[in-house]
Structure formats: structure tokens, C-alpha cells
Amino acid sequence: MAGAGARVGVVGASGFGGAELLRLLARHPDVEVAIRAAAGSAGRTLGDLAPGFPPDLGGDAVLTAPDVTALGALDLVLLATPDEVSLELAPALLAAGTRVVDLSGAFRVSAAAYASWYGRPHTAPELAADGPRAAVYGLTEWAREAVASAALVANPGCYPTATLLGLRPLVALIEPEGVVISAVSGTSGAGRSARPDLQASVVLGDVVAYGAPSHRHTVEIETHLGAGAAPVAFTPHLVPVARGMLVTASAVLRAGVTPDDVAGAFTSAYADEPLVHVLPAGTFPRMKATHGSAACQLSAVVDPRTGRVLVTSAIDNLGKGAAGQAVQNANLMLGLPETSGLEALGVWP
Numbered sequence: 001m002a003g004a005g006a007r008v009g010v011v012g013a014s015g016f017g018g019a020e021l022l023r024l025l026a027r028h029p030d031v032e033v034a035i036r037a038a039a040g041s042a043g044r045t046l047g048d049l050a051p052g053f054p055p056d057l058g059g060d061a062v063l064t065a066p067d068v069t070a071l072g073a074l075d076l077v078l079l080a081t082p083d084e085v086s087l088e089l090a091p092a093l094l095a096a097g098t099r100v101v102d103l104s105g106a107f108r109v110s111a112a113a114y115a116s117w118y119g120r121p122h123t124a125p126e127l128a129a130d131g132p133r134a135a136v137y138g139l140t141e142w143a144r145e146a147v148a149s150a151a152l153v154a155n156p157g158c159y160p161t162a163t164l165l166g167l168r169p170l171v172a173l174i175e176p177e178g179v180v181i182s183a184v185s186g187t188s189g190a191g192r193s194a195r196p197d198l199q200a201s202v203v204l205g206d207v208v209a210y211g212a213p214s215h216r217h218t219v220e221i222e223t224h225l226g227a228g229a230a231p232v233a234f235t236p237h238l239v240p241v242a243r244g245m246l247v248t249a250s251a252v253l254r255a256g257v258t259p260d261d262v263a264g265a266f267t268s269a270y271a272d273e274p275l276v277h278v279l280p281a282g283t284f285p286r287m288k289a290t291h292g293s294a295a296c297q298l299s300a301v302v303d304p305r306t307g308r309v310l311v312t313s314a315i316d317n318l319g320k321g322a323a324g325q326a327v328q329n330a331n332l333m334l335g336l337p338e339t340s341g342l343e344a345l346g347v348w349p
């Protein structure tokens, strides 16, 4: 445990996830960001790439190319890099002696599932979800102890975070077959690269489904739902907001399960959780209410006509869906209070 004054590095500092990590860490009382690394943006200042950083809070910092030896000397490194980059960097950083929180999909599923859903071989299968030195899947509320002692944490994807926080408490109450998930995300979920389909003229005023039925997060949800690994139907949609995510998951209740059973499962899972807020049945989470925070809003309602439970879950894709949860995990790994740097509430309106 590093305790107060932990020194960390952020790789991918020029990206959306990296900038959000740096925003959360800028005033973190117990963490010093010692290295901010990137690839094509090395040599530029953080303030040049992410305009919210004043000079004294990192804006003046010049991004560097990743140096494994220098990063390896730190207490912890956060990788906000594409999965193929994390596949290279994470094993090298572990070998260099540091600990890693990886925000990519590189270590969230088995090596075989990675190869099949990501379309390339897994080059560090020992660290994949089925490997002998498997990364800890960092859905924090469900993995605290394992995260605290992990060498490598696979930070969950945004859609899986929102979905699994909603469905995990209900696993014993629902039929494994027939889970249907529909979700919306803001455009920052795709990162900062310029893409024709993400231009303002294309996105504004439109809503479109994408990626179904083979979006990579489908297998991640199946791997970590713990419902007997039954296939789930998952359809994501792009909506014209910069950040935010709303997931509605529907599942068939087992015979005899009542609305009180469902409410009780959520209370026992989350009553004392600082970052998961369960709303009363009939009140639906709002994506915007989690904007800029590391929180998740959840609610569940039972539909007696179909025998299904509908669970709705809102997060900020860059908050609990990425950097917020990564800082939460890093805090645990460093022996710091779990919500340090994560105290901000969502903005409204």
C-alpha cells in the first residue's frame, strides 16, 4: 500500500478517458500525477488538448511518450489506451514493478472471447479473465477485496458497468435466459478521434442503433453477469449528447418473485454504497443527473403483465463508466479512502 502521496502515471492523457482521469486527479488530496503520457500528442501540453486545466493543475504539463522504466517506478499506472496498446503496455509495466488499472477491453474477458469478439489474438493470455494471473474485473462494489490487492485491474466497460450494477443484485431472482438490454450513450464513448459518423452535422438531431448483435460489450456482460453465462441480447444506441449513458435491462422473473423481493435485493446490495443510488420504484434514473460524477443511479420496476423486471441504470460513460470507476479502484489499490477525488455530485440541469 502506498498511502498518502501516491505517485501515479496516466497513459492516454490526451484522450477523453485520460483527460477525465486527470480532471479527477487534479485535486485528489493523496495522489500526485507524476507522468502524463500519450502517443501522437506527446510534446503538446495538456491544456492545449483539454481546455479545462489551468496551468497549475496540469495545464502546463507537457505530455511525454510512454517510458516503461519511468512508469514502472511509480506506485500505479492508469492506462486509458486502446486495447491493443494496453495488451503491450500492461504486461511490461507489471514486469517493471508497478500496478495497473487498465480502462480498455484487453483483460476483461477470456483470451478466446477476446480473440473472437475483438478480432485479434490475445498476446498476454495469462492476464486475460481465464488466465493464471487473471486481471481482477474491477466492478468495484462487487470486487472490493480483490481490487485492493490486485496487480492488474481490468476496469469494466461503460455499458457493462451500468448493466451489471443493475442486474447483479437480481441474479438469483431472474431466469438466466431472455435478458434483453437496450442502451444509449453519448458520443464521447467513441473517444476523441475524428470520425465522419460522429460529426456534429451527422449526430445532432439523430438517434441510431449500432453494433448489434455483436458489440464487444455483449460478451463482457455475459462473462460477468453470473447468470449461468446465458446469451444476452444487447442493443446500444448513439444519442446526440457529449457524455452520458442510460441502460434499460429487462429479465424474466423466476416464479413467485415479488416486487418486494426485487426491492430487497437492491437494498441489501447497495444501501450503504456511496456511489450507487437506488431510486424508489416508479422514479426513473436520469442520465444527466450523473453528469460529471462517479455515481450510478438505478431503479427497478416489476411488470406483472409480462412477468419481467425492468432495471434502468444511468451513469456518466466517462465517470462510473471509465475514469470515475478507475480512480475508485486506484484508491482501493493504494489504500486510500475509496471516494477520494470522487466527491462531486452530478450537475443539474
Ligand SMILES: NC(=O)c1ccc[n+]([C@@H]2O[C@H](COP(=O)([O-])OP(=O)(O)OC[C@H]3O[C@@H](n4cnc5c(N)ncnc54)[C@H](OP(=O)(O)O)[C@@H]3O)[C@@H](O)[C@H]2O)c1
Binding pocket: 011, 012, 013, 014, 015, 016, 017, 018, 037, 038, 039, 040, 041, 042, 066, 079, 080, 081, 082, 083, 085, 103, 104, 105, 156, 157, 158, 188, 189, 190, 191, 192, 193, 317, 318, 321, 322
Ligand atoms: N470513452 C469512453 O467513454 C470509454 C469508456 C470506458 C472505457 N473506455 C476505454 O478507454 C480507453 C481510452 O478511450 P478514450 O475514449 O479515451 O480514447 P481516445 O480519446 O481515442 O484516447 C486514446 C488515447 O490513447 C493514446 N494512445 C494511443 N496509442 C498509444 C500508444 N501506443 N502509446 C501511448 N498512448 C497511446 C492516445 O494518444 P494520442 O492521441 O496522443 O495519439 C490517446 O491519448 C479505450 O480502451 C476505451 O475503450 C472508454
